[in-house]
Amino acid sequence: MPRPQPLSGFPELLPRQHIVEQQVVDHLRRAFELHGFAGIQTRAVEPLDQLLRKGETSKEVYVLRRLQADAESGDAGLGLHFDLTVPFARYVLEHAGKLQFPFRRYQIQPCWRGERPQEGRYREFWQADIDIVDRDELPAHYEVEIPLVIADALRGLPLPPVRMHVNNRKLSQGFYRGLGIGDTEAALRIIDKLDKLGPEAVRKLLVEEIEASPDQADACLELAGISAPDTSFADRVRALGVTDPLLDEGLEELAAVVAAAEQEAPGLVVADLRIARGLDYYTGTVYETVLEGHEGLGSVCSGGRYDTLASDGRTTYPGVGLSIGISRLLVPLLSTGALSATREVPTCVLVALAEEEGRADANALARRLRARGIPVQVSPSAAKFGKQIKFADKRGIPFVLFPGDGGQDPEIKDIRSGEQSPVDVDSWEPPAEDLHPRIVAA
């Protein structure tokens, strides 16, 4: 069989890289749990009408079909989920009777999109998602809390610094309305393209597509130009002289987010009034996050408030959430070597073998170490000790244990320093930083 070729957009990690990903996931999970989020998983597939509601046909959904299905019967109408927010909304509706509200959950799973892959953008990728939903009403303070949880979760990971750009759709849409623009959603959608198209093209679009006057278009662009690391953005908005109740609400909510972030996670959040987030289902605060030095990757963590995503007609479940793009964040850093792990196996100690007959004794020594939580494996063969040390070295295993024959004490060797000394197998501890592989940034 010829060597299989990789599949574009379906990245696979080597063991050393996977260790990094696992530790990041573990870290995020612990952080989310520290904030009281309960973990759930949803099935990989959703009915297509769930995935495509709101006319989100631009999403490239992978559909599912049984190989043996009749050609005529068509597909079963199932597709792989392309994010974790839509399945979560369905989950909330389906299990509403058994959930306690406000419900806060985290969810870390793969997602699939059929779009053409690029750096930081894959057809199969992992997201770590947190959301808080409530019944009927969702207090605005959750829009303040969610980014702080993310900041807390990202803290302590050896990643480049992140900057979260935050806006509030009430603010933008209220401003447009106060300006006299009719289709505020369309205006938002056009402003969202500012980074791509530039101010001139956006101005033209506003005038042509939503019949904004040149003055209105200029005002929209002025608003989009406002950004600040603190609440000073509010004064600059008011200075533009537009008034609207929705605008006031948005200003107040965004100021609350920015003020809290300034307090609890200085430098993380900047108010950036050009952020709009496509059209989607967002109705309040919206978030986008870039990795400093890797802005080209796009947003590694986005989300926002949605008021009507989950509704069964009688009850609506407004929510707010953020998704960390784990693959987008890690895969580029892993493939350039900017992030790695101290070793490619969990093993902390390799038990050497002087002769094959000693394997049972070596296994017994290994068991005693494992009983105290130290990851151990026994050498694959009684090769020359030099070879066995090399076996450990190539995998990054820090210690080799020589059982010692004929009544000799076992000895342990730190193969990085070369130091070797007799050990008491029942009390020896590796340095804490050597017990498990660690993430290291280059």
Add this chain to the structure above:
RNA sequence: GUGGUCGUAGCUCAGCUGGUAGAGCGCUUGGUUGUGGUCCAGGAGGUCGCGGGUUCAAGCCCCGUCGAUCACCCCA
């Protein structure tokens, strides 16, 4: 889906106006009679992505195809 670029050893790549394939790293054996990393000497490893065409002769030129990659679109 549309367009550009690229496919040579396990990896990174060289290969001139067409003349029958190379380096570094890695791997492996020995020097080193049971303790690696340095050094030295050897060795293995290639249907040049695949198919066709031009030619006395193709890794190189032409056509097709597959794969990757970048940009657009969209987004984690």
